[in-house]
Amino acid sequence: MSDEQPRDTHYEVDLDDEPVLRREPVFVDLVTREHGRRAIVPASLRRGNRAATARYHAGRVGHVAAYHLIRALPVYLPLSAWWAVVGVFRVAGAQLRWWWVMEQHQLRQEAASKNDPETWRRLHNEAKASRLWRGWVLGGEAFALVTAVLLLWYVAPLWIDLLTAALAMPFLARAGRPADRRIIQPAIVESRYRKLNSDIVLRAYYAAKLGDPDKRPVRFGSTMARDPQQMGSQVVVDLDYGLTFADVVKARPMLASGLDVTEQQVFLTRDKTSTRRHLLYVADRDPLAIPAGRTPLLDGKVRDIWQPAPFGLDERGRRVTVALMWISILIGAQPRKGKTFSARLLALYAALDPYVRLTIVDGKNSPDWKAFRLVAHRIVMGTVSNPFSADPIEELLMALGEIIRHIESVNAFLSKLPATECPEGKLTRELARKYPQLRVWLLVMEEFQFYFETDDQDNNKKIAGMLSVIRAAGPSAGVIVLSSTQKPSGVGAGDVGRLFNRYRDNHDVRFALRCGNRDVSVAVLGGDAYSEGYDASALPVGDEYRGVGYLYGATDETPTVRTYLADQQDAERIIAAARRHREAADTLTGYAAGEEVAREVRDVLRDVDSVFYAGEAWISWKRLAQRLAEALPEHYADITPEAISAQVRGLNVEAKKGKDDGASLWGVPREHVAQAIQRREIEGRR
Numbered sequence: 001m002s003d004e005q006p007r008d009t010h011y012e013v014d015l016d017d018e019p020v021l022r023r024e025p026v027f028v029d030l031v032t033r034e035h036g037r038r039a040i041v042p043a044s045l046r047r048g049n050r051a052a053t054a055r056y057h058a059g060r061v062g063h064v065a066a067y068h069l070i071r072a073l074p075v076y077l078p079l080s081a082w083w084a085v086v087g088v089f090r091v092a093g094a095q096l097r098w099w100w101v102m103e104q105h106q107l108r109q110e111a112a113s114k115n116d117p118e119t120w121r122r123l124h125n126e127a128k129a130s131r132l133w134r135g136w137v138l139g140g141e142a143f144a145l146v147t148a149v150l151l152l153w154y155v156a157p158l159w160i161d162l163l164t165a166a167l168a169m170p171f172l173a174r175a176g177r178p179a180d181r182r183i184i185q186p187a188i189v190e191s192r193y194r195k196l197n198s199d200i201v202l203r204a205y206y207a208a209k210l211g212d213p214d215k216r217p218v219r220f221g222s223t224m225a226r227d228p229q230q231m232g233s234q235v236v237v238d239l240d241y242g243l244t245f246a247d248v249v250k251a252r253p254m255l256a257s258g259l260d261v262t263e264q265q266v267f268l269t270r271d272k273t274s275t276r277r278h279l280l281y282v283a284d285r286d287p288l289a290i291p292a293g294r295t296p297l298l299d300g301k302v303r304d305i306w307q308p309a310p311f312g313l314d315e316r317g318r319r320v321t322v323a324l325m326w327i328s329i330l331i332g333a334q335p336r337k338g339k340t341f342s343a344r345l346l347a348l349y350a351a352l353d354p355y356v357r358l359t360i361v362d363g364k365n366s367p368d369w370k371a372f373r374l375v376a377h378r379i380v381m382g383t384v385s386n387p388f389s390a391d392p393i394e395e396l397l398m399a400l401g402e403i404i405r406h407i408e409s410v411n412a413f414l415s416k417l418p419a420t421e422c423p424e425g426k427l428t429r430e431l432a433r434k435y436p437q438l439r440v441w442l443l444v445m446e447e448f449q450f451y452f453e454t455d456d457q458d459n460n461k462k463i464a465g466m467l468s469v470i471r472a473a474g475p476s477a478g479v480i481v482l483s484s485t486q487k488p489s490g491v492g493a494g495d496v497g498r499l500f501n502r503y504r505d506n507h508d509v510r511f512a513l514r515c516g517n518r519d520v521s522v523a524v525l526g527g528d529a530y531s532e533g534y535d536a537s538a539l540p541v542g543d544e545y546r547g548v549g550y551l552y553g554a555t556d557e558t559p560t561v562r563t564y565l566a567d568q569q570d571a572e573r574i575i576a577a578a579r580r581h582r583e584a585a586d587t588l589t590g591y592a593a594g595e596e597v598a599r600e601v602r603d604v605l606r607d608v609d610s611v612f613y614a615g616e617a618w619i620s621w622k623r624l625a626q627r628l629a630e631a632l633p634e635h636y637a638d639i640t641p642e643a644i645s646a647q648v649r650g651l652n653v654e655a656k657k658g659k660d661d662g663a664s665l666w667g668v669p670r671e672h673v674a675q676a677i678q679r680r681e682i683e684g685r686r
């Protein structure tokens with residue numbers, strides 16, 4: 001059976017007594033209310049969704065058919081044959097009881113008990129007459145049955161016998177099996193959910209002390225209905241005057257108990273028209289425990305940073321997207337709750353846009369971000385020297401300084417453009433595509449708190465100050481800041497601590513997964529979110545809830561998001577596709593194009609010339625990368641054929657195709673390398 005649970009197999013089960021409807025008038029002080037129109041054509045049958053709908057139903061039918069086909073001979077046939085034999089005796093017994101007029105036995109017994117001989121005699125005579133007539137009927141049936149059996153046995157061909165048995169077996173098996181013993185089991189397990197009604201909701205609110213039926217009644221602002229996705233029930237609730245939405249949020253556990261569901265199935269949404277009004281949504285089952293599935297980015301297609309990025313599904317199964325332009329995003333959570341995966345999901349989307357420049361900074365030096373070396377303009381790992389970064393702090397200062405200079409140059413460039421090309425003086429998609437110096441830039445700061453707590457206080461202040469400048473001035477210049485941390489408070493002291501808090505608090509969009517306590521949740525989401533009922537420390541715990549969090553500030557609503565999954569293999573696959581898109585668009589820069597800090601202390605041309613064998617006139621990029629990594633690992637340990645190709649061609653060395661183990665590959669002739677070295681020496685003497 002497929003891992004994906006079907007959504008259209010629910011059926012209603014009344015778990016409570018039918019409500020006693022009260023026909024009391026409801027007085028309201030509103031005379032107008034906005035109404036939403038239901039779609040004429042269901043979403044599943046609209047253009048673009050029809051193929052997916054057909055695939056879903058075809059897959060469902062195919063699964064059911066395969067399930068029963070596999071069990072037909074080894075399970076269904078023996079069971080049907082057994083219960084068919086039992087059915088023969090049960091049918092015969094029913095016929096005999098019918099012949100003997102057993103339904104009248106109780107009446108005759110009652111007449112005898114009352115000493116009523118006249119009634120008993122009348123019933124007895126009627127029974128004798130009925131038995132005589134029914135006996136002739138049964139005799140005719142028996143004669144016809146015996147005749148048919150003899151004809152089938154001696155006259156009819158074998159296939160007629162088998163066909164007759166096949167037709168009779170289901171009816172006899174149905175008659176023979178017990179009522180609670182099905183022969184054919186369902187291929188798909190049906191879902192059961194609570195059918196809400198007004199009495200159940202009122203009972204829950206009164207049990208949660210959110211009103212009193214006599215003194216402070218709870219009223220409904222809408223009819224009880226299923227939600228458009230058919231995944232739960234919803235109703236607008238009006239509390240009595242003096243009660244607020246905050247009271248409902250605090251009473252959510254008691255409300256869930258009154259509804260006889262889990263707390264994860266109860267969702268409350270503030271109504272904009274009144275503080276005492278809110279929308280109660282009760283899901284059929286815990287929606288947060290249902291994974292959102294793999295990211296749609298696995299198709300490897302080119303994305304557009306100016307369009308919203310797919311992020312996950314909300315509690316009602318609706319798609320949640322994040323518009324990355326003009327914002328900064330803060331992601332916070334406990335360790336191993338999906339924080340890095342969530343941040344990487346947005347970075348992967350940006351990577352698939354070949355016109356977005358990426359700077360990746362990972363304070364914990366984890367393997368989660370190393371695949372981005374194929375597309376990143378700059379990549380900094382850790383805080384101390386490691387095989388990936390010789391001096392991470394110095395490299396970070398250089399990378400942040402580069403972004404600040406980019407912000408300044410973008411603003412200066414835009415101010416010089418004519419009004420016909422840039423009428424509002426703002427960056428646009430067309431300008432970002434047209435001018436390379438106006439490229440959109442994504443800065444990822446994974447576990448950024450590490451860079452506020454280094455051993456060098458001067459570097460802490462520099463990094464803190466530069467990050468604050470980028471966060472404040474970057475979005476208007478097309479610089480997107482994506483920060484994540486598991487320690488959003490209590491970092492640094494003095495000016496560093498103040499700058500850390502300012503950097504943390506100034507993010508426009510917040511995404512909080514499960515947090516350790518309320519204070520950490522407030523540090524990530526902000527105090528306003530907590531007052532609105534969003535506490536990430538109250539999110540459910542368990543492996544099935546990884547990647548679940550509150551997305552605050554992206555829209556007017558604050559959905560509880562189940563993020564899409566992109567594991568390490570998925571990320572590498574997406575990054576490989578992003579690399580191909582950038583090569584095709586010729587937008588590889590910085591580290592991805594081979595520009596490393598090590599280039600300042602090495603001579604690429606001399607190094608390439610040194611790995612040619614005696615008499616060898618040409619070498620492929622693949623073999624060149626292998627030889628450089630073996631001969632000079634201190635400079636070329638992680639070199640790729642694409643990177644060395646970009647470096648050598650960047651030094652005005654012309655590439656050429658040749659044969660390598662019988663394959664036609666691109667590479668470089670030794671003569672061209674020697675000519676480039678000679679040109680450089682001549683220019684140096686000048």
